[in-house]
Amino acid sequence: MSAGDGTDVPRLVVDRVTVRFAGLTALDAASFTVEPGSVHALIGPNGAGKSTCFNVLSGVYRATSGSVRLGGHELTALPSHRTAALGLARTFQNIVLTRGTVADNLMIGRHLHTRAGYLASALRLPAAVREQRVHRERAREIAEFTGIGAHFDHPVGLLSYGDRKRVELARALCAEPKVLLLDEPVAGMNATERLAMARTIAEVRRALGVSVLIVEHDMGLIMRIADQVTVLDFGRRIAGGTPDEVRRDPAVVRAYLGAGPDSGSDSGPDTAEQQNTAEQQDGAEQEESA
């Protein structure tokens, strides 16, 4: 897919961000940097502050103190539509797209880049029609890239759960972001869908050169695709480094054990079961293609 070469992707700097909710400190002076063109994972047990952090970055919550910078821009006090205009796009943990066709939903993602006003579009003035056509072509290209091209004109409500998660990813990509925030992109997917999504995310970074910040409980996926990992616990950054460094960090092991090693998918940085699932799947595919 044609795209930017990634050279204009700015560094995202989260600097001592604190968020308090009526006595509860959800984020406690958390700092980390997402390097241009990297895949950076934000992990931690339930309630660690990951979603709160995403909500600050995307302008949904305002930080009590600290700052978030994207290149030379201070994002801290900006509303969502301004952070989006600066190049930040996000997906949501729970699928919110249930109406219209895939194309309709992706065109919502193109909204930022649409110049024709509502009236010109409603009256189908030639310039507006031309613009719509160009955006629709780009949306189709992004649909192909994310593996849902065959469903472009289908209602999203008829798609499988895994494909609807892809529509959510494609909608975010339609904004042509420089930094993509993915909130649990494989939650609820089966092993095959997870593996396919991991490949798509890796391909997004490779082909588009964008930075990806990902919150995900599937540690197998994080270990496969992340360059850097930041670990939060009770709102604090307790560790950071490569997936391998983080996996061996005693503070990280302690945090996850404290959360309960049997507590479902959130069972630790070295969730052997999940990693095995992905690796077995990989092995099976290699055998098939041999």
Ligand SMILES: Nc1ncnc2c1ncn2[C@@H]1O[C@H](COP(=O)(O)OP(=O)(O)OP(=O)(O)O)[C@@H](O)[C@H]1O
């Ligand atoms: N709007 C809010 N009002 C009050 N407390 C909140 C709000 N949002 C989050 N919290 C609290 O802040 C803390 C951090 O929550 P957050 O959702 O950011 O954690 P998380 O790491 O995303 O957890 P999970 O993995 O379960 O999604 C929790 O104690 C949560 O109850």
